[in-house]
Amino acid sequence: MNLADQVLDVNDDLPIRTDKPVHSGKVRSVYWLTEEDSRRLIKEKNYDVASDAPLAIMVISDRISAFDCIWHGEQDLKGIPGKGAALNAISNHWFKLFKDNHLADSHILDIPHPLVWIVQKAKPVMVEAICRKYITGSMWRAYEKGERSFCGINLAENLKKDGLLEDLLITPSTKGILKGIPNVAEVDDVNITRQDLLDNYQAFNFQSQQDVDRYEVLLKEGFNVIDNALQQIDQIFVDTKFEFGYVTDSKGIEKLIYMDEVGTPDSSRIWDKQAYAQGEIVENSKEGFRQFLLNHFPDPDILLNKDRMDERNALAKDNALPLSAMMDLSKTYISIAEKITGNKITLSENPKAEIMAILSSQYGLVD
The missing domain is CATH 3.30.200.20 (Phosphorylase Kinase; domain 1)
Structure with a gap:
């Protein structure tokens, strides 16, 4: 075959x-x-x-x-x-x-x-709802450069890379390009604050300010359900992205629901718990593939700099990646799915x- x-x-x-x-x-x-x-x-x-x-x-x-x-x-x-x-x-x-x-x-x-x-x-809510339990990835890169405020949340000094945060943080960003919202740049995937959501809830497709509270509750509840289940199989739920929307049920009741995918290696970071206890990060998510790409190409800035999208697209189009990297990722997806x-x-x-x-x-x- x-x-x-x-x-x-x-x-x-x-x-x-x-x-x-x-x-x-x-x-x-x-x-x-x-x-x-x-x-x-x-x-x-x-x-x-x-x-x-x-x-x-x-x-x-x-x-x-x-x-x-x-x-x-x-x-x-x-x-x-x-x-x-x-x-x-x-x-x-x-x-x-x-x-x-x-x-x-x-x-x-x-x-x-x-x-x-x-x-x-x-009807989608125009928010990428991101929940973080550990500081890593883009948040760590910004923190390392001296940023201490994320989405209106102030972080403590002396945090360690890949370390556990004091609280579960909700750091939302825009889903798509939203226009005419005060203090919100008209670009995709820009960080926003809770206050932005409350002040402009209709622009983000929320039905009411109360639903901003509701989405946060669903986000935290969903995160905790997955977090608890992953702990049972020696995995750490590091961070994730949820999406929400509105539907009407057979009784005509409109309700806020989960949309898209949840808790997957594409939308989340999942680390091996035993390796983490020994100071090592073993990724059971797409993050490992992203790290591979950053190491594989001589100029990783192409992958990180949004102003270099033409070069980035050319890189993806013109380079067949090693079969071993593709199969390693296949193993990651299949084994974490079978574990879960x-x-x-x-x-x-x-x-x-x-x-x-x-x-x-x-x-x-x-x-």
């Missing part, structure tokens, strides 16, 4: 019935179903959503994105074997745990295949054919 065949890299060309353009992100592609198919599935599958809620098929790929670029490897490897299935399995596991702990719902209604979600349309879920991740031999067979026979979504 050719390794490249087991990787789902292009995921926006499936013959799923839709009357809208397919939205393709860095990793996932979204197919909005026709109104007729949405209504039919809501009825047939008894989903807890409004009868006229728009539904979508979300297909996750095995593409690997880092520093806002898509990378590829030797032997025509255009993604990381097992990555998509690992990410979905981890998110599904945490969303179920959230439900068991009576936290908020998610946008996922159904999981027809390890690489596929059926989701309801949500307790289930084996099996590589599909022909992911596209499998997905289409299920969506055709069980959901009637292929012409």
